[in-house]
Amino acid sequence: MGDAVALIVEGLKKSYGNLRVLDGVTFSVEKGEFVCLIGESGCGKTTILKIIAGLEKPDGGRVEFAGGARMGFVFQDDRLLPWKTVYGNILFALRASGIEDGGVVREIIDAVGLRGFENYYPKQLSGGMRQRVGIARALAVNPDLLLMDEPFASLDARTRERMQEELLRIVEGKTVVFVTHSIDEAVYLADRVVVLSPRPSRVLRIVEVDIEKPRDRNSEEFIEKRKEIYSALKP
Ligand SMILES: Nc1ncnc2c1ncn2[C@@H]1O[C@H](COP(=O)(O)OP(=O)(O)OP(=O)(O)O)[C@@H](O)[C@H]1O
Ligand SMILES: [Mg+2]
Structure with missing residues (x-):
């Protein structure tokens, strides 16, 4: 694997019983690149992230990272500890x-715009704020690779756009794999978009988004x- 490459996903296959979910999914991510995976509900996007994170085993294919990559995972539901x-x-x-806290927690809380809310419990936060905590938690370990699973899907349109803007600022220079089924979100965030077919998932096309940010x-x-x-999604 070359110096510029952070992650290689090659020929992933996965079935749950008789349900074929992944049918040879292949893509790679460069260091510092923001890649979006897009595909319809149930096509296997979360499954791909779980396999990358080592939370699920593929039936075939492989995942390779640049040496000892530390990962952060932002889940589709926020999965905060309510207590x-x-x-x-x-x-x-x-x-x-x-890792022990040498002031990192406060720094991250500032970065995601939650200063003043340190002592709030999840149930006292808005949906957008809870997602920020989820992002902060994933960033706290200073990950080499950040995996994000539709973190903004439950937010209203305006909040979602604001979170997208902030996210680009917060993860500047990081390697990110971001799952979405919003075309608009993918075009706003991604350097490249991996377009997946309906289940069983294959890569239909990889679209480069060569538009300057923001x-x-x-x-x-x-x-x-x-x-x-x-048109790549609906051939
Ligand atoms: N642990 C499991 N056991 C059985 N089937 C599963 C399991 N996890 C996922 N599946 C099935 O695999 C398919 C893909 O699920 P996955 O969660 O990866 O989809 P997704 O693309 O993330 O969908 P969404 O956009 O709705 O989140 C679905 O049909 C789902 O029912
Ligand atoms: Mg999912």
């Missing part, structure tokens, strides 16, 4: 990775990219 505060949730993740959703090039991905 721990914002601070406590992030600290818990840090300690689980064997991107203007109303620009002609943005709208063109959206069309390109739309």
Whole structure:
């Protein structure tokens, strides 16, 4: 694997009983690249992330990272510990990775815009704020690879756009694999978009989004990219 490559996913196959979910999924991610996986509900996106993270085993194919990659996972549901505060949730993740808090937790809380809410419990936060805690928790271990599973799917349109803007600032320079079924979100965030077929999933096309960030959703090039991905999804 070359120096510039962070992750190789090759020929992943996976079935659950008789249900074929992945049918040879192949793509790679470069260091510092933001890659979106897009595909319809149930096509196997979460399964791909779980296999990358080692939470599921594939039936075939392989995953390779650049030496000892540390991963952060932002789950589709926020999975916060309800009995721990914002601070406590992030600290818990840090300690689980064997890292002690040398001020990192406060730094991360600032970065995701939650200063002042350190002592709040998850149920006292809005949906967007809970997602920020989930992102903070994943970032706390300073991951080489950040896996994000539709973290903004449950947010209203305006909050979602604001979170997308903030996310690009927060993860600047990090290697990210971000799952979405929103074409707009993929075109806004990604350097490249991996377009998946309906189940069993294969890669239909990989679309490069060569538009400078931050991107203007109303620009002609943005709208063109959206069309390109739309037609790749519906061949
Ligand atoms: N542990 C499991 N046992 C059995 N079937 C599973 C399991 N996990 C996932 N599946 C099945 O695999 C298929 C793909 O699921 P997956 O969660 O990867 O889809 P997805 O692309 O993330 O969908 P969504 O966009 O709705 O989140 C689904 O049909 C699901 O029912
Ligand atoms: Mg999913």
